[in-house]
Amino acid sequence: GPPVAEMTHASGPVQCQEDGDWKALPAGAAVPSSGRVRTPAGSQASFRCEDGTLVCLNADSQVVFHTYRHLEVERGQIWTRVASFDAPMRIDVKAGDVTPLGCILDVAVMERESRLATISGAALFRDLKGGKRTVTTGKSCAIREGTLVALEEIPDPDGAVAWVEDLDPWTEADPEAEDAEGLLRYVESAASRKDPEHRRACAGRLAPLAE
Numbered sequence: 380g381p382p383v384a385e386m387t388h389a390s391g392p393v394q395c396q397e398d399g400d401w402k403a404l405p406a407g408a409a410v411p412s413s414g415r416v417r418t419p420a421g422s423q424a425s426f427r428c429e430d431g432t433l434v435c436l437n438a439d440s441q442v443v444f445h446t447y448r449h450l451e452v453e454r455g456q457i458w459t460r461v462a463s464f465d466a467p468m469r470i471d472v473k474a475g476d477v478t479p480l481g482c483i484l485d486v487a488v489m490e491r492e493s494r495l496a497t498i499s500g501a502a503l504f505r506d507l508k509g510g511k512r513t514v515t516t517g518k519s520c521a522i523r524e525g526t527l528v529a530l531e532e533i534p535d536p537d538g539a540v541a542w543v544e545d546l547d548p549w550t551e552a553d554p555e556a557e558d559a560e561g562l563l564r565y566v567e568s569a570a571s572r573k574d575p576e577h578r579r580a581c582a583g584r585l586a587p588l589a590e
Contacts, residue, residue, distance in 0.1 A: 380412030383447040384426040384434070388546050391422030393436075410444045417441040418455070425546040431462035435546045456487040458498075458543045475522045478503040485540055494521040496533050498540055499582040516582045536579075 386393060386408055395404040396415040410416060410426065418424055418436045426434045428447035436442060440455020448464065450457075451471040461468055461479040470477040470486055472493035477486060482500025487493070495504045496519040504520050505511040510527040514520045518530045533539055 380414070382409035382429070383412045383414070383444050384410040384428045386410065386416075387425050387427050389418075389422065389424040390545060391419070393418055393422060393424045413443065413445055415441065415443045415453075423542065423546055428462070430464045432464075432468070433460040433462075435459070435543050437542055452486050452488045452493075454488050456485065456542075458485050458540055459483070461500075472522070474525045475504065475506040475527070478505075492521045492523045494519060496536075496539055498533075498536060536582075 380397075386404055386406055389404075389406055393404045394401045394417050395408075395410055396402075396417075397411055397413075401417075404410070404416065404424075416424070416426075416436065418438055418440050420439045423438055424436050426436075426444075428434065428444075430447050432447065434442070434450065435458040437456035437458075440457065441453040442455075442457060443451040443453065445451060448466050448468045449471075450459075450469075459470070459479070460483045461481060463481055468479050470479065470484075472486060472488050472495075475493055477484065477495055480501045480503065482502050483498040484502055485496040485498060487496075495502060495514055497514045497516055499516050501513055501515045503511060504514050504522075504527065506522050506525060506527045508526060512520050512527055512530060514530065517533050517536060519533050520530050521528050
């Protein structure tokens with residue numbers, strides 16, 4: 380299929396499956412539509428989608444890039460900063476799906492649950508039984524046994540996404556930005572972590588902009 384994303388960085392080997400065959404994916408290589416990407420234990424990777432959305436895979440993760448606006452997390456953990464675009468984005472997980480609303484998300488798919496953590500902005504989390512919850516900045520929610528459970532506070536937002544820092548190629552950020560895109564760029568940057576109080580304030584300003 381046509382390319383939908385490009386791998387921008389990897390800390391170790393990464394593989395892509397197309398037409399049934401797994402092949403090594405070098406930095407700068409394109410991921411085709413419906414391409415399945417996996418990282419082994421000890422390896423992480425970052426991708427830039429055609430619409431500008433940024434996706435990072437943690438170790439031992441597997442994701443299908445159906446299109447640049449439709450991902451499927453089959454296992455493991457991803458972090459994503461979703462770009463603004465006319466078409467809605469969808470992230471499929473075990474027993475549910477996520478609709479990002481201009482935000483930075485951490486999505487994990489484990490054996491017994493799928494979990495969404497909204498680092499900034501907001502996202503709609505749905506299970507396959509018709510349940511849905513809006514998960515805003517600093518909140519997380521899980522699907523267990525096919526059903527959404529109650530919202531929870533993220534106990535350590537910075538620690539929750541610390542694994543992304545080594546993959547962070549986005550250093551230009553304006554801490555005084557007023558638009559959603561600029562705020563997102565600042566909140567997800569390594570620079571913002573030097574001023575946690577201001578970072579939290581900027582993240583809080585994102586929620587109404589994403590609605």
